[in-house]
Amino acid sequence: MNCLEFRRLKLADPRRLPDEAHAHVAGCAACAALAREVDEKEAELERALAVPVPEGLAERAILRSRTPPRAWRRWALAAGVVAALMAGAWQLVPRKEPQLYARLAIEHVVMEPESFTTVRNADAEAFRAVVQELGATLKEMPGTIRYIRLCPVEDGYGWHIVFETPEGLATLLLVPGKHLAAPQTASTAAWNALARPVRGGYYAVVASSAAAASAFDKMIRDCITWA
Numbered sequence: 001m002n003c004l005e006f007r008r009l010k011l012a013d014p015r016r017l018p019d020e021a022h023a024h025v026a027g028c029a030a031c032a033a034l035a036r037e038v039d040e041k042e043a044e045l046e047r048a049l050a051v052p053v054p055e056g057l058a059e060r061a062i063l064r065s066r067t068p069p070r071a072w073r074r075w076a077l078a079a080g081v082v083a084a085l086m087a088g089a090w091q092l093v094p095r096k097e098p099q100l101y102a103r104l105a106i107e108h109v110v111m112e113p114e115s116f117t118t119v120r121n122a123d124a125e126a127f128r129a130v131v132q133e134l135g136a137t138l139k140e141m142p143g144t145i146r147y148i149r150l151c152p153v154e155d156g157y158g159w160h161i162v163f164e165t166p167e168g169l170a171t172l173l174l175v176p177g178k179h180l181a182a183p184q185t186a187s188t189a190a191w192n193a194l195a196r197p198v199r200g201g202y203y204a205v206v207a208s209s210a211a212a213a214s215a216f217d218k219m220i221r222d223c224i225t226w227a
Contacts, residue, residue: 005021007034010035014039029190030190033188033191099184101184102185104153105173105193106188108153109193115147115171119147121147121148121149126148127145130174134198134203134226135199137227138223139224141163142220148161153175157175161174167209167211167216170205170206172204176200176201178202179197180202181197183197190208194214199226
C-alpha cells in the first residue's frame with residue numbers, strides 16, 4: 001500500500017482500516033501524522049455533536065409537530081446524519097485560514113510521496129525557466145535537483161521541485177498567480193513548511209524539520225533574485 005491509497009482509506013472510513021493500512025502507517029511517519037490529525041478531527045466532531053439536550057426539549061418538539069413520533073425519530077436521525085456529514089466535510093474543505101498556503105504545501109508533499117523516490121526532469125535549465133516564469137533570476141542552484149513536475153495546486157497550478165540539500169531532501173513549490181500578504185508557517189509531526197510572497201505569486205519550502213525548512217528557505221533567497 002502506498003501513501004495515496006492509505007490517505008483515501010483513512011479519509012473514507014477513519015475507524016475501520018484493513019490490516020495492510022495498519023502495516024503501512026506503522027512504518028510511514030508522514031501517514032502516521034496524517035492519521036493522528038484525522039483522528040483528532042473525528043474526536044472534535046464527536047465532542048461537537050455531544051451537546052447536552054435540555055430536558056423536555058424533544059417532547060416539546062414532538063408535541064408541537066403534527067409528525068407522528070416514529071416518523072419524527074426517523075427525521076431526527078436523518079437530520080443528525082446530514083449534520084454530521086456536513087460537519088465532517090467542512091473539516092476537509094480548505095478555508096481561508098491565516099496559514100492556508102503553508103498547510104496546502106505540506107498536504108501537497110504528502111500526496112506525492114513518489115517525488116522523494118523518483119528522479120524526474122532533473123535539469124538545471126528547466127528549473128531556471130520555471131524561476132523566470134515568476135519574473136525571477138536564478139543565480140545558482142540551491143542544491144542538486146531531483147524532481148520537477150507541474151501539479152494542480154488549489155484551483156490553479158504550481159511547480160513541484162525536490163532538491164538534495166545538506167539537511168536532506170527538501171521541496172520547493174513555486175505557485176504563480178496567487179496573492180500572499182505575508183509569510184506563513186505550518187507544521188505537522190513529520191513536516192514543516194514556510195511560504196513567502198514573491199512577485200507573480202508565492203513559493204513554499206517543505207522539509208522534515210523547522211531548522212531544515214529555514215535553512216532551505218535561506219538558500220532559496222540567496223540563490224534566486226526576486227524582482
